[in-house]
Amino acid sequence: MMALPDLGPLWLTAQLAGVTTLVLLVVGTPVAWWLAQTRSRLKPAVEAVTALPLVLPPTVLGFYLLVFLNPSAPLGGLWLSATGSTLTFSFTGLVVASAIYSLPFMVQPLQAAFEVVGRAPLEAAASLRAGPWDAFFTVATPMALRGYLTAVVLTFAHTVGEFGVVLMVGGNIPGRTKVVSIQIYEAVETIDYATAHGLAAILLVFSFVVLLGVYTVNRRFPVHVG
Amino acid sequence: MGDLTLDVALRFPAFSLAVAQVFPGKGIAALFGPSGCGKSTLLRIIAGLERGAAGRVTHGDMVWQGPGVFVPPHRRGVGYVFQDARLFPHLTALDNLRYADRRARGVQAGYGFDDVVDMLDLAPLFDRRAGQLSGGERQRVAIGRTLLARPRWLLMDEPLAALDTRRKGEILPYIARLPAAFGVPVIYVTHALEEVTQVCDRIVALAGGRVVATGGVAEVLERLDLADVQGRFEAGTVLEGRIGAQDAGLHLTRVDLRGGGAIEVPQIGLATGQAVRLRVRARDVSLALARPSGLSIRNMLDATVLRIDPEQASAFAEVLLDLGGQHLRARVTRAAVADLALVPGQPVVALVKAVSFDRQALPRG
Numbered sequence: 001m002m003a004l005p006d007l008g009p010l011w012l013t014a015q016l017a018g019v020t021t022l023v024l025l026v027v028g029t030p031v032a033w034w035l036a037q038t039r040s041r042l043k044p045a046v047e048a049v050t051a052l053p054l055v056l057p058p059t060v061l062g063f064y065l066l067v068f069l070n071p072s073a074p075l076g077g078l079w080l081s082a083t084g085s086t087l088t089f090s091f092t093g094l095v096v097a098s099a100i101y102s103l104p105f106m107v108q109p110l111q112a113a114f115e116v117v118g119r120a121p122l123e124a125a126a127s128l129r130a131g132p133w134d135a136f137f138t139v140a141t142p143m144a145l146r147g148y149l150t151a152v153v154l155t156f157a158h159t160v161g162e163f164g165v166v167l168m169v170g171g172n173i174p175g176r177t178k179v180v181s182i183q184i185y186e187a188v189e190t191i192d193y194a195t196a197h198g199l200a201a202i203l204l205v206f207s208f209v210v211l212l213g214v215y216t217v218n219r220r221f222p223v224h225v226g
Numbered sequence: 227m228g229d230l231t232l233d234v235a236l237r238f239p240a241f242s243l244a245v246a247q248v249f250p251g252k253g254i255a256a257l258f259g260p261s262g263c264g265k266s267t268l269l270r271i272i273a274g275l276e277r278g279a280a281g282r283v284t285h286g287d288m289v290w291q292g293p294g295v296f297v298p299p300h301r302r303g304v305g306y307v308f309q310d311a312r313l314f315p316h317l318t319a320l321d322n323l324r325y326a327d328r329r330a331r332g333v334q335a336g337y338g339f340d341d342v343v344d345m346l347d348l349a350p351l352f353d354r355r356a357g358q359l360s361g362g363e364r365q366r367v368a369i370g371r372t373l374l375a376r377p378r379w380l381l382m383d384e385p386l387a388a389l390d391t392r393r394k395g396e397i398l399p400y401i402a403r404l405p406a407a408f409g410v411p412v413i414y415v416t417h418a419l420e421e422v423t424q425v426c427d428r429i430v431a432l433a434g435g436r437v438v439a440t441g442g443v444a445e446v447l448e449r450l451d452l453a454d455v456q457g458r459f460e461a462g463t464v465l466e467g468r469i470g471a472q473d474a475g476l477h478l479t480r481v482d483l484r485g486g487g488a489i490e491v492p493q494i495g496l497a498t499g500q501a502v503r504l505r506v507r508a509r510d511v512s513l514a515l516a517r518p519s520g521l522s523i524r525n526m527l528d529a530t531v532l533r534i535d536p537e538q539a540s541a542f543a544e545v546l547l548d549l550g551g552q553h554l555r556a557r558v559t560r561a562a563v564a565d566l567a568l569v570p571g572q573p574v575v576a577l578v579k580a581v582s583f584d585r586q587a588l589p590r591g
Binding site for chain 2: 120121123124125126127128129130131132134135138139142143145
């Protein structure tokens with residue numbers, strides 16, 4: 001008989017991915033909007049910075065986050081004195097790390113979607129008395145809906161799959177920072193293959209179902225443009 | 227209604243625009259000129275879509291752009307009908323119309339949602355999205371949507387450019403009626419002369435980013451120095467008149483010209499007494515000293531020579547004629563001018579080919 005593995009880390013992972021996705025929706029949208037609209041010479045530099053997490057080893061990212069977020073660093077210290085808890089080895093710290101780690105997965109699909117929308121529909125909206133915010137929410141956002149779907153799903157799934165950054169910044173504290181990828185690693189280390197099999201299968205099926213869902217929706221509801 | 231006063235300049239690397247012009251706040255003004263002369267750019271400046279422009283834009287006593295002032299496009303209340311319609315693809319035609327209507331609540335206008343829908347016959351299109359509409363239907367919805375924003379000015383940027391001749395003929399009558407029906411002044415950008423003569427009251431002619439002529443349609447079109455804007459072969463004049471008699475058997479309509487004289491055109495399906503405009507191209511007018519006989523040309527009009535302009539380095543000259551107060555242009559060879567010994571003040575007979583009249587001449591209000 002295979003014992004049911006501890007599902008706590010799985011739940012924590014879902015929470016982390018959900019919160020990270022929400023944070024990135026709020027942070028990533030204006031960044032992507034700016035990149036899609038700007039004619040600034042700074043654009044390539046900002047694009048390079050947002051794409052960095054794609055190429056840096058997670059351990060490098062995790063190392064720098066540890067350096068900046070620990071309580072003796074200015075940022076980490078400020079957080080500690082403001083909230084009474086540390087950023088490192090906490091759920092909040094994991095959200096910060098995950099948001100940075102998954103940033104390109106939110107920004108790049110959104111930027112591409114906003115670029116497809118272009119200026120023309122926004123000019124039309126302005127000529128119909130719609131202000132910039134109004135036009136953004138009633139024209140740009142609905143027209144970029146497929147970009148949002150892609151960005152949200154990729155961000156969520158990518159956060160579920162992270163390992164190195166979490167290990168560096170969060171450690172392995174049950175109920176606080178022990179996510180499912182670390183639980184699998186731990187199970188393999190202790191030769192608990194039954195647990196590793198169960199959790200790995202859950203992640204595999206989850207990832208497949210999510211991607212299948214995205215591709216099906218994209219096929220069945222083509223975005224009306226033109 | 228306020229007049230629109232412009233004194234603006236805009237520089238691009240390969241092109242510059244400088245225009246000082248007043249558009250009276252009524253009727254339809256044509257912004258006319260060849261492609262790339264700056265017509266659309268000028269419209270975009272009026273709408274507030276070109277932030278790089280320098281100078282002043284005022285509507286009545288409202289300053290839209292000036293030193294330290296730039297009213298953003300959504301606060302100007304300028305409606306803009308784009309060449310490519312720009313309907314919102316995620317909304318149905320009805321929701322596109324409602325989008326504008328909702329944002330114009332509280333704006334004083336003498337018409338409602340149903341007035342626009344009825345006038346443009348939009349109800350049958352309500353449930354369709356932009357992708358399911360034909361080009362002409364899209365433009366009708368776009369015009370309706372813009373009207374529902376209750377604009378102070380209606381700017382139309384070659385709204386018919388993407389349509390074939392038949393569809394143009396369907397939409398032009400709607401456009402001609404807009405100022406009277408909705409009390410909104412229109413600036414209509416086009417490089418098509420037939421659209422100007424059919425719907426516009428006034429012309430502002432642009433070339434190379436500068437205004438080269440401005441005035442009433444007939445007045446501007448007869449000016450010879452405009453020939454380069456219009457293109458040699460399109461140069462011509464507009465004659466105004468009323469439907470006289472109809473000959474159903476021969477499919478002919480007689481048009482009595484304002485100021486005297488009459489001409490026959492292929493039958494126009496309009497009521498007797500209806501006012502019409504006819505366009506006569508200069509190349510379709512020949513001259514004679516007396517009424518000739520044995521000719522297939524039936525339209526012979528008594529006229530007086532006003533002016534003779536020989537073209538530089540060309541075999542041709544353009545002769546401006548007076549026709550009981552209206553003007554007509556004839557393009558003849560310089561040799562003919564010499565042979566006939568034409569001089570200003572001389573009475574002549576203008577021979578006009580019946581086929582050269584504009585069949586689509588529209589009723590004028």
